[in-house]
Amino acid sequence: MTDPVGVRLKRLPHGEGLALPAYTTSGAAGMDVLAAEDCVIAPGQRHAVATGLAVAIPQGYEIQVRPRSGLALKHGITVPNTPGTIDSDYRGELKVILINHGAGDFTIQRGDRIAQLVLAPVTQAAWEEVGELDTTTRGAGGFGSTGGHAKLA
Numbered sequence: 001m002t003d004p005v006g007v008r009l010k011r012l013p014h015g016e017g018l019a020l021p022a023y024t025t026s027g028a029a030g031m032d033v034l035a036a037e038d039c040v041i042a043p044g045q046r047h048a049v050a051t052g053l054a055v056a057i058p059q060g061y062e063i064q065v066r067p068r069s070g071l072a073l074k075h076g077i078t079v080p081n082t083p084g085t086i087d088s089d090y091r092g093e094l095k096v097i098l099i100n101h102g103a104g105d106f107t108i109q110r111g112d113r114i115a116q117l118v119l120a121p122v123t124q125a126a127w128e129e130v131g132e133l134d135t136t137t138r139g140a141g142g143f144g145s146t147g148g149h150a151k152l153a
């Protein structure tokens, strides 16, 4: 594992008193992030949940907002824009967009761990426009062209 990368973080007034996002085990890839508000998400509805945090990610990195598998499996709660992208130049409040694919209301209490944050390196692309692309075995085949499931045949 590489050395940790410092990320400046500011607590917003409604984030006071909450634990910071944290790795729950030594090998965890993501830090669980807490809700800074109480809310109820009805079936089929979405909500951008406040975290009470603003960050300054070093240039060359992003933070990805990913669902928690337990909430997804047991309650149908996921992140519709997964992985949510927190840009290095964003200084607003970090919010977690959640959608309720479950059958009942989902109640979030301030302090609940609602998603996980993964710090990841970013490589920016520089376009090199050409008239023809190189040929490959795959060519334009995609979207199930290699099979692997009866329903794709």
Ligand SMILES: O=c1ccn([C@H]2C[C@H](O)[C@@H](COP(=O)(O)OP(=O)(O)OP(=O)(O)O)O2)c(=O)[nH]1
Pocket: 065, 081, 084, 085, 086, 087, 088, 090, 093, 094, 095, 096, 097
């Ligand atoms: O789950 C998310 C996704 C985004 N953001 C914040 C940080 C991010 O840097 C900014 C913009 O996100 P994105 O680029 O995904 O949104 P957009 O819809 O393209 O908006 P914009 O035009 O502001 O870039 O919104 C969050 O707080 N949570």
